[in-house]
Amino acid sequence: MCGIVGILGREAVADQLVDALKRLEYRGYDSAGVATLEGGKLTRRRAEGKLKNLEKRLRDEPLAGTSGIGHTRWATHGRPTENNAHPHATEQVAVVHNGIIENYRELRAQLEKEGAKFVTQTDTEAVAHLVSREIKKGLSPADAVAATLPQLRGAFALAFLFAGKDDLLIGARKGSPLAIGYGDGEMYLGSDAIALAPFTDTISYLEDGDWVELNHKGAAVHDAGNRAVKRQVLKSSASSVLIDKGNHRHFMAKEIHEQPEVVGHTLAHYLDMANERIDLPKLPFDPANLKRISISACGTAYYAGLVAKYWFERYARLPVEIDVASEFRYREAPMNEGDLAIFVSQSGETADTLASLRYAKEQKQHVVSVVNVPTSTIARESDVVLPTLAGPEIGVASTKAFTCQLAVLACFAIAMGRARGVLSEKQEQELVHALIEVPRHMAQALTLEPQIEALARDLAKCKDVLYLGRGTSYPLALEGALKLKEISYIHAEGYAAGELKHGPIALIDETMPVIVIAPHDRVFEKTVSNMQEVAARGGRIILVTDAKGVAAAPVDSVLTLTLPDVPETITPLIYALPVQLIAYHTAVTIGTDVDQPRNLAKSVTVE
Numbered sequence: 001m002c003g004i005v006g007i008l009g010r011e012a013v014a015d016q017l018v019d020a021l022k023r024l025e026y027r028g029y030d031s032a033g034v035a036t037l038e039g040g041k042l043t044r045r046r047a048e049g050k051l052k053n054l055e056k057r058l059r060d061e062p063l064a065g066t067s068g069i070g071h072t073r074w075a076t077h078g079r080p081t082e083n084n085a086h087p088h089a090t091e092q093v094a095v096v097h098n099g100i101i102e103n104y105r106e107l108r109a110q111l112e113k114e115g116a117k118f119v120t121q122t123d124t125e126a127v128a129h130l131v132s133r134e135i136k137k138g139l140s141p142a143d144a145v146a147a148t149l150p151q152l153r154g155a156f157a158l159a160f161l162f163a164g165k166d167d168l169l170i171g172a173r174k175g176s177p178l179a180i181g182y183g184d185g186e187m188y189l190g191s192d193a194i195a196l197a198p199f200t201d202t203i204s205y206l207e208d209g210d211w212v213e214l215n216h217k218g219a220a221v222h223d224a225g226n227r228a229v230k231r232q233v234l235k236s237s238a239s240s241v242l243i244d245k246g247n248h249r250h251f252m253a254k255e256i257h258e259q260p261e262v263v264g265h266t267l268a269h270y271l272d273m274a275n276e277r278i279d280l281p282k283l284p285f286d287p288a289n290l291k292r293i294s295i296s297a298c299g300t301a302y303y304a305g306l307v308a309k310y311w312f313e314r315y316a317r318l319p320v321e322i323d324v325a326s327e328f329r330y331r332e333a334p335m336n337e338g339d340l341a342i343f344v345s346q347s348g349e350t351a352d353t354l355a356s357l358r359y360a361k362e363q364k365q366h367v368v369s370v371v372n373v374p375t376s377t378i379a380r381e382s383d384v385v386l387p388t389l390a391g392p393e394i395g396v397a398s399t400k401a402f403t404c405q406l407a408v409l410a411c412f413a414i415a416m417g418r419a420r421g422v423l424s425e426k427q428e429q430e431l432v433h434a435l436i437e438v439p440r441h442m443a444q445a446l447t448l449e450p451q452i453e454a455l456a457r458d459l460a461k462c463k464d465v466l467y468l469g470r471g472t473s474y475p476l477a478l479e480g481a482l483k484l485k486e487i488s489y490i491h492a493e494g495y496a497a498g499e500l501k502h503g504p505i506a507l508i509d510e511t512m513p514v515i516v517i518a519p520h521d522r523v524f525e526k527t528v529s530n531m532q533e534v535a536a537r538g539g540r541i542i543l544v545t546d547a548k549g550v551a552a553a554p555v556d557s558v559l560t561l562t563l564p565d566v567p568e569t570i571t572p573l574i575y576a577l578p579v580q581l582i583a584y585h586t587a588v589t590i591g592t593d594v595d596q597p598r599n600l601a602k603s604v605t606v607e
């Protein structure tokens with residue numbers, strides 16, 4: 001999604017703006033631009049494609065302004081051309097925007113009737129014209145923004161720079177996040193604390209409906225009713241070091257390899273290791289009274305929720321309904337008052353997940369979120385937050401956040417089972433013992449990398465790949481297919497192994513690789529039968545299993561990846577790693593942009 005930055009500095013800020021935009025690259029974008037004040041005049045440099053194009057533009061035509069705004073654009077309205085790139089500007093104001101202005105057509109029609117000349121296909125340009133119109137009526141920049149914001153429908157974070165005002169930046173937020181950074185005689189705006197990390201670690205987040213006036217000395221925040229309000233000032237932990245690739249070629253590789261550490265860290269937060277029990281924060285409800293759980297999330301986070309469905313049903317004997325959030329938010333699901341709704345999100349800003357959360361609150365659910373960004377909107381609007389301690393995830397394809405989500409959800413399901421009297425103390429101890437071993441098994445799973453690299457050279461030539469799994473390996477099959485699609489652009493599908501014969505088996509021929517995720521668990525025999533159906537039709541099987549599975553599998557596979565023998569509960573945490581590595585190395589072999597795959601955004605703050 002689009003990234004925003006604004007700086008009121010003391011020296012030329014163009015380089016700093018680009019530096020901050022580089023730290024927002026992970027969100028996904030297809031064009032970029034900056035605007036600064038040159039002798040009081042708004043001056044822009046914009047470029048299609050990656051930031052190196054913008055840097056070249058700035059080398060050819062440098063900017064010297066000490067106040068500026070910058071933007072990475074993920075196109076929604078209008079193609080990703082230089083002309084549609086932000087900032088959009090009139091003579092009076094330049095604006096950068098993340099989100100969608102839903103009523104921009106009406107606004108544009110009205111403004112054009114009044115004589116405004118639109119030069120782009122974007123929704124954002126309407127905002128520049130609206131503010132300009134108010135300034136031309138004689139309003140101050142702040143009053144012009146205050147008069148404009150109520151006219152905008154949709155989700156947005158905005159930053160404005162005004163002609164002739166080099167001690168003023170205005171930011172506004174409704175739906176999309178925006179942070180204020182406090183420096184020493186300098187002030188900043190940014191989509192997140194990561195963007196501002198090289199400049200300051202003193203951050204404050206705008207609440208929905210807030211807008212803020214910045215000058216070099218500080219910030220004045222107003223709420224949606226234009227009342228002056230104070231927002232908490234925090235120390236951010238998003239240090240510069242954390243977004244370094246280390247010795248890895250891509251952030252995704254680094255994040256895959258970090259998993260033993262960050263999952264260990266996350267588990268340590270929820271486990272009482274000495275007593276082998278789960279230690280959750282206090283819940284504002286009695287688990288014994290719950291009748292049902294609902295889970296909503298998107299993409300990879302949804303698949304983490306799907307694994308958790310198996311765990312909550314098995315360990316806590318609670319029925320679970322799970323939906324992708326974009327469906328849940330509109331399907332008017334009936335919910336019993338006082339039940340539990342769980343939302344899973346790395347960014348904590350995903351628009352569909354947030355809307356689902358708000359629906360669940362209206363339905364009087366207890367709202368628990370599993371999020372990686374503790375300052376995010378989803379975290380702030382939840383009754384209880386169960387943080388994942390994955391650290392900043394920069395690769396667009398989610399990896400370490402996924403396994404940390406699984407770790408938290410496993411702890412939650414076990415704690416609920418214990419609180420409901422379904423699990424005995426001994427059973428809890430056994431499960432906790434298994435969880436404690438996860439980082440060690442993960443480290444061992446990573447040693448399969450050379451074999452996976454060789455496999456990837458073969459997969460890179462394929463047009464389609466199937467993934468199969470049963471039980472908690474079924475969501476992993478879905479996740480494997482999603483990962484491969486998004487970073488290698490190879491078509492892939494994940495199926496419940498038993499569902500294959502109901503249609504997809506027609507796809508099998510000798511060119512079709514079928515990746516079977518089959519730990520030697522309760523359903524292994526059943527998966528083996530499905531594998532035999534594939535083998536009988538000439539499909540090329542890649543079996544991901546353990547030593548017991550290798551011994552018991554009667555069919556020949558092209559390749560077997562042998563993972564450590566681990567207790568059934570933790571298999572999704574361990575098997576996720578080869579699944580991620582398969583996608584990663586296939587994409588590297590093909591040569592795609594692994595960390596920023598085409599068309600994708602990291603934090604999806606639009607519908």
Ligand code: F6R
Pocket residue numbers: 298299300301302344345346347348349350353396397398399482483486602603604
């Ligand atoms: C896939 C991926 C996406 C996200 C999804 C939800 O690799 O990263 O499918 O999982 O967009 O994002 P969050 O977790 O931020 O709500």
